[in-house]
Amino acid sequence: MKSLQEQIGYNLKSIRKMRQYSLDQLSGVTGVSKGMLAQIEKGQSSPTVNTLWKIANGLGVSFSSLVEEETSGISIVRRxxxxxxxxxxxxxxxxxxxxxxxxxxxxxxxxxxxxxxxxxxxxxxxxxxxxxxxxxxxxxxxxxxxxxxxxxxxxxxxxxxxxxxxxxxxxxxxxxxxxxxxx
CATH class of the missing domain: 2.60.120.10 (Jelly Rolls)
Structure with a gap:
């Protein structure tokens, strides 16, 4: 199971690659520095909620698409x-x-x-x-x-x-x- 930091990094990199963005292009659409985005993608940084919202809004994706693994069927969430x-x-x-x-x-x-x-x-x-x-x-x-x-x-x-x-x-x-x- 991936840590939350790793999951965010994996999801962000997947979305960026799917859209064929460079880190510079991603920085341009999100307003988040290229260095910070690289750290997030590598799982080396824990972005703040506001940073994640900037990324989500810049990419036109939901907030949770950056933080969750895809699941199907029955889901039980334990706090x-x-x-x-x-x-x-x-x-x-x-x-x-x-x-x-x-x-x-x-x-x-x-x-x-x-x-x-x-x-x-x-x-x-x-x-x-x-x-x-x-x-x-x-x-x-x-x-x-x-x-x-x-x-x-x-x-x-x-x-x-x-x-x-x-x-x-x-x-x-x-x-x-x-x-x-x-x-």
């Missing part, structure tokens, strides 16, 4: 077996649960926001929608000038074509399941 992707401040953890499915056009993640977390999420592919289901604690979501407070059991849907911010202003871990739909 303790999933490795988290972390943001630079180590307070925002993303657990890829179900990778993007071309036919269904969605992917599912578990997000954990540690106390004091403020994560700015880049806009996603045009028309992408996020469906959030708060499973623990409280979190705030800002989209442009709009601000929303959610608690355990609340859900929210929005078009993710603008920068959006997730915050945990409490002293406890907050989490939500996030389904991203790509029309």
């Amino acid at each position: 303790e077996e999933k490795a988290a992707l972390q943001d630079v401040n180590d307070k925002y953890h993303v657990f890829p649960y179900f990778p993007y499915d071309q036919q269904k056009k969605f992917e599912v993640f578990l997000l954990e926001l540690l106390p004091g977390c403020r994560h700015v999420s880049q806009q996603h592919l045009s028309g992408a929608e996020e469906y959030m289901f708060v499973s623990e604690g409280e979190m705030a979501v800002s989209i442009g000038d709009d601000y929303y407070e959610l608690v355990k059991g609340d859900s929210m849907k929005f078009t993710a074509n603008r920068e959006h911010v997730y915050e945990n202003k409490t002293e406890a871990v907050s989490s939500c399941f996030l389904l991203i739909y790509y029309p």
Whole structure:
């Protein structure tokens, strides 16, 4: 079984080769340096969530297509077996649960926001929608000038074509399941 770093590197290199991009061309479409992309492909770097979003958006692919192995049939996801992707401040953890499915056009993640977390999420592919289901604690979501407070059991849907911010202003871990739909 590949580590998460190795899987990301393998998937990125596969997509790049399939599109016949050089590392320079990939850097041009993603805005990520050629050196960083080379390190990611070799499994020598753990890219941040924002870096992975830049790569996914630049390539026009789903986030999970960079992090998951292709599976079929029945899938059971055990939280303790999933490795988290972390943001630079180590307070925002993303657990890829179900990778993007071309036919269904969605992917599912578990997000954990540690106390004091403020994560700015880049806009996603045009028309992408996020469906959030708060499973623990409280979190705030800002989209442009709009601000929303959610608690355990609340859900929210929005078009993710603008920068959006997730915050945990409490002293406890907050989490939500996030389904991203790509029309």
